[in-house]
Amino acid sequence: MKNWFKAGLPLFLIFILMIPLAACGNDKEETVRVAEVTRSIFYAPQYVALEKGFFEDEGLKIELTTTWGGDKTMTAVLSNAADVALVGSETSIYVQAQGSNDPVINFAQLTQTDGTFLVSRNKIDNFTWDLLKGSTYLGQRTGGMPQMVGEFVIKKHGIDPKSDLKMIQNIDYANIPNAFASGTGDFVQLFEPTASLFEKEGKGYIVASFGTESGHVPYTTFMSKQSYMKENPETIEKFTRAIYKGQQWVEAHSAKEIAAAIQPYFKDTELDLIEVVVDRYKSQGSYATDPILDEEEWNNLQAIMDEAGELPKEISHDTLVNTEVAGKVMK
Numbered sequence: 001m002k003n004w005f006k007a008g009l010p011l012f013l014i015f016i017l018m019i020p021l022a023a024c025g026n027d028k029e030e031t032v033r034v035a036e037v038t039r040s041i042f043y044a045p046q047y048v049a050l051e052k053g054f055f056e057d058e059g060l061k062i063e064l065t066t067t068w069g070g071d072k073t074m075t076a077v078l079s080n081a082a083d084v085a086l087v088g089s090e091t092s093i094y095v096q097a098q099g100s101n102d103p104v105i106n107f108a109q110l111t112q113t114d115g116t117f118l119v120s121r122n123k124i125d126n127f128t129w130d131l132l133k134g135s136t137y138l139g140q141r142t143g144g145m146p147q148m149v150g151e152f153v154i155k156k157h158g159i160d161p162k163s164d165l166k167m168i169q170n171i172d173y174a175n176i177p178n179a180f181a182s183g184t185g186d187f188v189q190l191f192e193p194t195a196s197l198f199e200k201e202g203k204g205y206i207v208a209s210f211g212t213e214s215g216h217v218p219y220t221t222f223m224s225k226q227s228y229m230k231e232n233p234e235t236i237e238k239f240t241r242a243i244y245k246g247q248q249w250v251e252a253h254s255a256k257e258i259a260a261a262i263q264p265y266f267k268d269t270e271l272d273l274i275e276v277v278v279d280r281y282k283s284q285g286s287y288a289t290d291p292i293l294d295e296e297e298w299n300n301l302q303a304i305m306d307e308a309g310e311l312p313k314e315i316s317h318d319t320l321v322n323t324e325v326a327g328k329v330m331k
Contacts, residue, residue: 030235031061034222035082037073039066039265041192041277042115043086043220045287047262049246057245058238069173070144077104083228084239086110088145089218089293089301090310092320097312105229107322108222108240108291110247113211114149115219115286116140117195119180119188119204127207129157136166138185141173145219146210148308150189153213155307180204192277193269200273212284217301218293219286229322241329244291251289255279291326 032055036043049055055062065082067073074091076082085091085104092104124131132154139161140146147169151161161167171179180188181203188204198204222243229236250258259275266274281287295317305311 029059029061030238031063032235032239033063033065033081033083035065035067035073035076035085035087037066037070037085037087037220038068038191040115041262041266041269041274042111042281042286044258044262044278044281045110045243045246045250046086047246047265048249048258049242051261051264052246052249054242054245054249055239058242060235060238060242074104077223077225083232083235084222084224086220086222089221089223089298089320090143090145090148090305092221092223093302093305093315094143094312096315096320102225102227103320104223105226105322106218106221106223106293106320107229107236107325108243109218109220109288109293109297109326110222110243110291111220111286112216112288112297113219113284113286114146114209114214114217115281116146116150116189116191116210117206118208118210119190119195119198120207121180121186121204123205124207129154129159129208132159132187133164135186136168136184137161138171138176138180138188139167139169140176140189142169143308143310144173145217145304146189146191148304148310149210149214149217152304152307153210156213192280193266193273196273196276196280209280209284211281211286214304215300216285216297217304218297221293222291237325237329240291240325244326244329247287247289247291250282250287255282258282290330292323292330293321293326294323295321 067076070087070091073085073087077085089106092106096103154161177194195206199206255275255278258278259271263271298317302311
């Protein structure tokens with residue numbers, strides 16, 4: 001018994017010593033406060049990265065808040081209420097145009113197409129864009145990417161959104177689906193899963209995708225103030241690496257597998273509907289497969305903003321985009 005005690009004592013002491021070491025390891029876990037502009041299946045790679053523990057693997061704890069609107073999301077970052085924003089890149093241009101001394105830098109792209117769909121009140125077997133002429137069109141908020149892309153696509157098809165149709169834009173973003181469901185408008189521009197849900201319930205019919213019509217744009221990007229990125233370079237790198245892992249996972253797995261992975265973030269949405277939406281976004285290439293926001297996409301964004309009359313001034317890719325971090329984690 002005495003020999004066992006002598007032999008076991010060092011092991012016991014080692015075990016005791018390991019407890020505070022483990023506690024110290026947990027203390028080193030870094031918290032990153034993320035403000036997402038909305039909760040959407042469109043952001044599947046982010047939720048995959050969270051659910052699969054890719055951020056935890058990097059030693060990061062993510063505090064995710066849905067801020068419901070581009071202006072509110074950007075305000076959260078500018079006021080230091082959030083470290084990172086997931087929002088449309090156009091918001092960083094608006095801030096820079098106002099003469100910011102601490103620009104908001106785009107460092108990791110999440111989605112690379114528009115995420116909205118054109119929904120018709122009536123079923124149309126052979127849709128053509130000229131059917132919008134003379135119709136009442138329920139659009140999105142002026143100055144936001146959905147509305148700017150919508151107008152860009154409509155104009156591309158030879159339709160003047162100001163004279164060829166009646167454009168309604170005075171309805172709050174959250175109330176647009178309800179307005180259409182209650183009888184307002186012949187056509188509406190909707191995000192998923194609302195568009196597919198309306199189709200399933202017979203309230204509307206998807207007739208076109210603005211994402212496939214407008215080409216690649218930095219539609220939703222992770223961004224942070226330049227000061228935060230300079231003070232926390234390792235954190236930004238770890239964050240971007242986790243996002244890249246999420247993007248790779250989404251690229252390599254089926255819509256069914258992705259839907260199952262992200263369902264905890266959409267508890268009120270049926271699993272089969274999530275799968276339909278993911279498949280639609282995957283098939284049209286909406287999910288960026290890597291975090292790099294290239295110059296061609298940036299220029300396309302500004303062309304769309306300019307066409308909508310919402311580009312305050314042209315800002316170079318180098319000024320507001322950092323691709324070094326994304327390039328590093330991809331290696």
